[in-house]
Amino acid sequence: MSDRKDEWRSANETGWWRDPEVLASLGPALADQFSDTHPTVVLGLQSRGCLLGSLVAQHLGLGLIEVRKDPVRSADSDRLWQRTTPPDYEDRHLTLGFRRNLINSGDRALLVDDWIATGAQALACQGLVADAGATWLGASVIVDGLERPELRRPLNLRSLLHVRDL
């Protein structure tokens, strides 16, 4: 998984998906970080988090909730849980959300993502889970680049790599 940074100072994550062995190992590795918990649903943040979230969900035999950026109602009857993020690593205030009927208050939710930076998007996801009355288990990510260490515990962040190790 070691991977030097490119000229944009970000790891070339697309190379990870291209490697069959790395791809096969990511779902189990991200799931195993939370083997002491009992998730009932995986949350994947559009878009890379969904790619990884589906690997984790499949490994655990669970379903996936796709957390959409700027979700649009497909029908008036679609009620959404929605939250707007604080500024993220690109200084965006994104609206994140998903259909309310995808989660219930008995669910135990595990967020999966490739990278955490400001923690803004993960915080909004934690808020969405709280809005639904469900239980937040934590965030399982590949790269921990968290800029606010005080968020590590409340988010229950677990990572495969730290950004300084790339």
Ligand SMILES: O=P(O)(O)OC[C@H]1O[C@H](OP(=O)(O)OP(=O)(O)O)[C@H](O)[C@@H]1O
């Ligand atoms: O900690 P934060 O500052 O909130 O940033 C982390 C989020 O940003 C990146 O996704 P991005 O929005 O670039 O979308 P992508 O998955 O489509 O690349 C990354 O995959 C995380 O989801």
Ligand SMILES: Nc1ncnc2[nH]cnc12
């Ligand atoms: N995928 C990513 N998400 C958030 N911050 C990043 N910095 C470099 N790559 C990133």
